[in-house]
Amino acid sequence: MKLLHASLCLISLLLILPSIFAASSSEDFDFFYFVQQWPGSYCDTQRSCCFPTSGKPAADFGIHGLWPNYKDGTYPSNCDNTKPFDSSSISDLISSMQKSWPTLACPSGSGETFWEHEWEKHGTCSESVIDQHEYFQTALNLKQKTDLLGALTKAGINPDGKSYSIESIRDSIKESTGFTPWIQCNTDESGNSQLYQVYLCVDRSGSGLIECPVFPRGKCGDEINFPSF
Numbered sequence: 626m627k628l629l630h631a632s633l634c635l636i637s638l639l640l641i642l643p644s645i646f647a648a649s650s651s652e653d654f655d656f657f658y659f660v661q662q663w664p665g666s667y668c669d670t671q672r673s674c675c676f677p678t679s680g681k682p683a684a685d686f687g688i689h690g691l692w693p694n695y696k697d698g699t700y701p702s703n704c705d706n707t708k709p710f711d712s713s714s715i716s717d718l719i720s721s722m723q724k725s726w727p728t729l730a731c732p733s734g735s736g737e738t739f740w741e742h743e744w745e746k747h748g749t750c751s752e753s754v755i756d757q758h759e760y761f762q763t764a765l766n767l768k769q770k771t772d773l774l775g776a777l778t779k780a781g782i783n784p785d786g787k788s789y790s791i792e793s794i795r796d797s798i799k800e801s802t803g804f805t806p807w808i809q810c811n812t813d814e815s816g817n818s819q820l821y822q823v824y825l826c827v828d829r830s831g832s833g834l835i836e837c838p839v840f841p842r843g844k845c846g847d848e849i850n851f852p853s854f
Contacts (some may be wrong), residue, residue: 631817653748656838657827659767661686665784665854666821667729669813675731682727684784684854686773689822690743691764691831693750696838704750708757710741715761722761723802725768755831763831771834773823776801777851786846804834805813810845819850 668674676682686751694700715722728739740761748760753790774784780797782789791808798806802825809822826837 631820654693654829655696656829656835657751657831658692658694658837659764659771659825659827659834660689660692660822661771661773661825662689662822663769663784663820663851663854664727665852666811666813666819668777668854669819669852670811671814673731674729675733677723677728678733678735679723681722682729684774685793686768686823687729688726688764688768690747691751691760691767691827692747698839698841701750702746705752706745706749708749708752710737710744711757712740713735714757715740718761718765721765723843725765730789746828751831754829759831762799767825767831767834768826769838771802771825773798773801782851784853786850786852788850789820789851790848791845792847794849795853798823798825802834804836807837807840808845808849809841809843810849813850813852817846817850818846819852820845 642690664674664682664684692700710718722740723736726736726740728734728736730739742756744760748757751760776798777783777794779801780793782794782797795806795808804825807824808820809824810818811821813819824837824841826831828835
């Protein structure tokens, strides 16, 4: 009888361990990266792009993701497989997400596959702070607060295919947002370095920008292109 009881206890423990681990993992992060991408640079590569089924997005920076991170430069991922993406929970946000968080992957899609990936890989790791609806709403709010294209064009940096100094791009965004961005570049079909993504850091609550505790690895050239879209 004692052996049976011990076996049942062990089985019960094994059954609840995954949920305990998922819950603890979702709490364990230090800050968010809020990442926005320039569609012209996404498309102006050898792999090209496909517009979403809703049509060509506006010529503006689009959300890539809101990513929990650690101060040592690593990050948690896929923290809770018991909380899959549920489009019905964000039905009131879909219109805004199609505009501000469009997919450019091929083949063309509605965006749900992109959003599902972002939630399940990154969003589930922030569940101790924000639920699924709040995760997407928070990203949309941050997009409104950080008008990257406006900051750049105000400084005379336009998506016209010309080359601009990485310092001027960084400084214009910092002047507008109050915080230092990290700039990620990719290369166009001709091998030229171009402005691809902008990282800004956000506190654990998702409510405000902060100075980044650590930047990702990688480096752009001193001069980079800003392609049209």
